[in-house]
Amino acid sequence: MARKYFGTDGIRGRVGEGVITPDFMLRLGYAAGTVLGSMPGRAGAGRRSILIGKDTRVSGYMFEAALEAGLINAGVDVGLLGPMPTPAIAYLTRTFHAQAGIVISASHNPYCDNGIKFFSADGSKLPDKIERDIEAALEIPMTTAKNLGKAWRIDDAAARYIEFCKASTPWGFSLDGKRIVLDCANGATYHIAPKVFRELGAEVTAIGASPDGLNINLECGSTKPDHLREEVLKQGADLGIAFDGDGDRVLFVDGSGALVDGDQLLFIVALHRQQYLSGCDGVVGTLMSNYGFELALRERGIPFERARVGDRYVLEKMQANGWTLGGESSGHIICADATTTGDGIVSALQVLRALSDFGESLQQLTARVSMMPQHMINVRLAHRDGVLDHADVRTEVDAAEAQLGERGRVLLRPSGTEPLIRVMVEGVETAEVQQLAARIAAVVERVGNS
Template sequence: MSRLFGTDGVRGLANRDVTAELALDLAVGAAHVLALRGEFADGHPRAIVGRDPRASGEFLSAAVCAGLASAGVDVIDVGVLPTPAVAYLTGEMNADLGVMLSASHNPMQDNGIKFFDRHGYKLEDDIEDQIAAYMGESWQRPTGADVGRITTDLDAINKYVDHLVSTVNYSLQGLRVVVDCANGSASTVGPEALRRAGAEVIVIGAEPDGININHEYGATAPRRMASATVGHMAHAGVSFDGDADRCIASDEEGNVIDGDKIMGTLALAHKEYGTLKNDTLVLTVMSNLGLKLAMNANRIKTINTAVGDRYVLEEMRKGGYSLGGEQSGHVLLTDYSTTGDGVLTALHLLSRLAEKRVKMSELVSEIQSLPQSLINVKGVDKASAATNEVVADAVKQAEKFLGDTGRVLLRPSGTEPLVRVMVEASSQEQADMVCQKLADVVLAELAL
């Protein structure tokens, strides 16, 4: 039986896979596993609940709040805020758990439910499984004054923005920055944080209507941001995804800067500051080989994990590291945050730009990526990707062809029904050719 939780919470088509009933049951399970196992001064544990602007988030958030309150948990509804804001506020406000309703970079018809422990960290697999196992169990329902109460905190956004700005060492005064908010949960927070840090901000993709989240804007569609950066003669551009746990940037010439280049640039800065703990950067297997070569040249160790920022964080906590993340733009700065935070990442990248007083293209130039091709193969049985012999043989042949000049990575997505085929090579033409051939094999062998 497959797990209910994926690599980043429970996610699927809203009102089909992720229903109000499921949200309520998960909330009750989370209340019992995370909150109702101790004594509380006022008799009630507390939970922080936030969401992104998706239309389905309105009823799913209501269901989560109802489930928690019915189990005796007091709920503080912080409304539309980024995922990392909910994580931060959970720890800062001494809550017993946090819940975020979001499907991150997925299209608006999807939604998801993510949980955080009382310290603001995403849950380990065994805790998630305990929550799933609790669903459907009989339990003693509180009555009268023992039920939870639901309140709102209109000042939560200011608490979070104040925290973000407090982490920046150099004012962004004099920088003109394009900010693409993906019509998502950073539509207020992102521009406000950069303005308070001193930047002149040009905002796009910040008119969420519940339907337009991630549509042609945001970290998964950065060309619009990159074009606006050139058009407005800005020093840089930054782009967040729907729940703002990712950041992708642009230089002054409109060249897109992915998570690898952002992490590499921040790693070099933190090594210079003496704040890169153990001189180590934690990456996933998706990170470009060029980043690893650049880090090695600067005596920075790299450690690889499975794909997913939660696995990066697990490795960081285990080894006491302070910087890590993913090529997709999840960057973890654990001196300031318990999870990937797009706005925090943007602030620190721009702060380094302000400090060095160079062009963004020059700032990131030390991180050179090998040509890479990525194809998401949809409509396939992703569970069979690791066991199909024909696919495995095709991967071996591709690796033999590339030799030491490239690499192949084939993996099922943890959040979507598809298989990702990624190839790095000495030239873009070679990477594209090998990647397409492998994608064709995957589709032919695994098509549903």
């Protein structure tokens, strides 16, 4: 059965439109409780429980109540975590030996959107089969369980997760003397990240740390780093760190105000593991990972493979290869030897550990990888059928690839949600990249609108 509601990253949409309504959340809670509540937790048999966490958007209160009611009606106990980063729910689900964890969040989207993510008992994304089972259970009429579930609030959730993040660094690791600006995107890390970095010794200036339910990701966070750049320069800080609304992504700004993306951060972590730890078996990126990043890894003998865009696919390829490091240029980095999912705070600490062991600044380490200019054009089409395989499109792509040779690459990728084809070209020269992208996009537009 094809998935009707679940996308590659849970369920997401505009609040009050489509499926993102309180009524749907009530039915989803019942369906999830019916399916997940029948599965054993990590501790085996016993009282069934599911945890619920959320980010700071105002609709989270409404959806939390609806999911809680549906789960309780299915006979499942509910642990309420309150506003917590998405990776914290993954960790706490394992810690409390729950059957599953549910996150109410739309990640880097504005407050008017919301969504649902699920974690299994071991803190990983749900398998497709379980998502299909939940979708099928949505069609089952709700009845009241003979033994209703109960709800309790986990008051020490934040303290537990703070200690987990700190423990992802070695004993004795210290940020003493570091001046760091944190941008918490007015999201789920607002009360977590500043404490983690301060308790490790850093002098912290926190911005984007005053959520009001409406300002999550609003001109702040990893998708809007301009304010962070300004604050780093104003404070004369060593660096800045930006999270997204639910705390699973991270980007840096160096002391000069230059943005450091996920590819560059992955390179630093991989290089550190190769030189200071037990080695780096390989790194998984995505189709959008910068070609300069791939070349830098190749030059140092670190294997690199690309997965489809999306952390689910990155993790699948990591597991297939037996590798522990992967991520996306957006800053979604997975350090599988430290946690089970992308974690902005844990990933940031891995980067800071690398800076400490190398004894170099962020500018000095990022200078070891030369990122190539990348230009992307979104081409809106009347239809996409057969466009990518059309002879004219293939001829233009082949010509561009021949011109670039080993100095770049071409990628055509259909959007998963809109009638678009994304034309991306990267290479050494900015002007050449832009020219080739424009030429390919023109042919794609002509073919797709004819």
